[in-house]
Amino acid sequence: MNRNYSLHRTHRADHxxxxxxxxxxxxxxxxxxxAILMLIGIPTxxxxxxxxxxxxxxxxxxTIQQAQMMYATNYPSKGFACNLLYLxxxxxxxxxxxxxxxxxxxxxxxxxxxxxxxxxxxxxKSTQDGSERANGYTVxxxxxxxxxxxxxxxxSDEGGVIKQxxxxxxxxxxxVQ
Numbered sequence: 001m002n003r004n005y006s007l008h009r010t011h012r013a014d015h016x017x018x019x020x021x022x023x024x025x026x027x028x029x030x031x032x033x034x035a036i037l038m039l040i041g042i043p044t045x046x047x048x049x050x051x052x053x054x055x056x057x058x059x060x061x062x063t064i065q066q067a068q069m070m071y072a073t074n075y076p077s078k079g080f081a082c083n084l085l086y087l088x089x090x091x092x093x094x095x096x097x098x099x100x101x102x103x104x105x106x107x108x109x110x111x112x113x114x115x116x117x118x119x120x121x122x123x124x125k126s127t128q129d130g131s132e133r134a135n136g137y138t139v140x141x142x143x144x145x146x147x148x149x150x151x152x153x154x155x156s157d158e159g160g161v162i163k164q165x166x167x168x169x170x171x172x173x174x175x176v177q
Contacts, residue, residue, distance in 0.1 A: 046148075053150045056114035057141040058176060061154050061162050064118065064139050067103035068158070074101065079134035080158060082123035084109050115149025116141045121170075122157075140170045 022030075067087045068080050075098045081087050088109020089100025096102045111118045124136035138157045143150035146168035153165035155172030163172035 050148075050150055053115040053143070054152055057116040057118075057143075057150065057154055058162060060108055060113055060116070060118065061139060061141055061156050063104065063108065064120075065156060065160050067101070068137070068139075070103055071101050077131060077133065079125075080123070080137050082120055082125075082134050082137060084111050084118060084120055112144075115144050117144060140172075142170060143168050 064084070064087070071081045071087060072079055074096075078098050081101070084104065086099050087101050087104040088106055089096060089102040090106070091102055093100065107113045108118065118139065118141050120137050120139055122136070122138040123134050125132045125134050127133075136158050138155060141154040143153065151166070151168055153167070153169045153172065154162055154176065155165070155170055156162045162176045164174050164176050165172045166174065
């Protein structure tokens with residue numbers, strides 16, 4: 001019986017010497033690995049956000065182009081809209097009109113969406129039968145902060161071709177693929 005007691009006692013002493021949980025060195029190694037993974041992941045996340053903002057800007061340009069075509073069809077005496085607000089409008093305020101056509105979502109009609117600022121510029125008007133009609137326009141989309149919300153600027157006109165400015169401005173010369 002003495003023998004069992006001493007074995008039990010020896011086993012208990014060994015158990016008390018083993019560490020419970022992690023050592024300081026193990027915790028430092030885990031923290032270093034987490035820090036390295038974060039340093040790798042943060043630039044990738046920023047790059048992905050810029051790409052998503054640029055894709056949203058291109059899609060918004062297409063949406064504005066479609067709204068302009070519908071506007072010119074619905075209001076032939078006006079031609080194209082020379083103001084994004086004319087393509088927007090709240091359905092709760094009444095029926096669509098030439099100054100609130102209800103063709104664009106409110107954020108896009110106000111000129112700001114997903115880190116880009118949108119505007120209709122260079123509206124070309126002609127006078128026909130005593131009333132002005134817009135025959136041409138340019139839509140621009142520029143990043144709010146070049147390098148942060150996007151790298152490229154985008155432009156399009158009544159022809160519907162979207163071009164880009166790699167510098168993030170409105171000097172659009174390259175066609176978007």
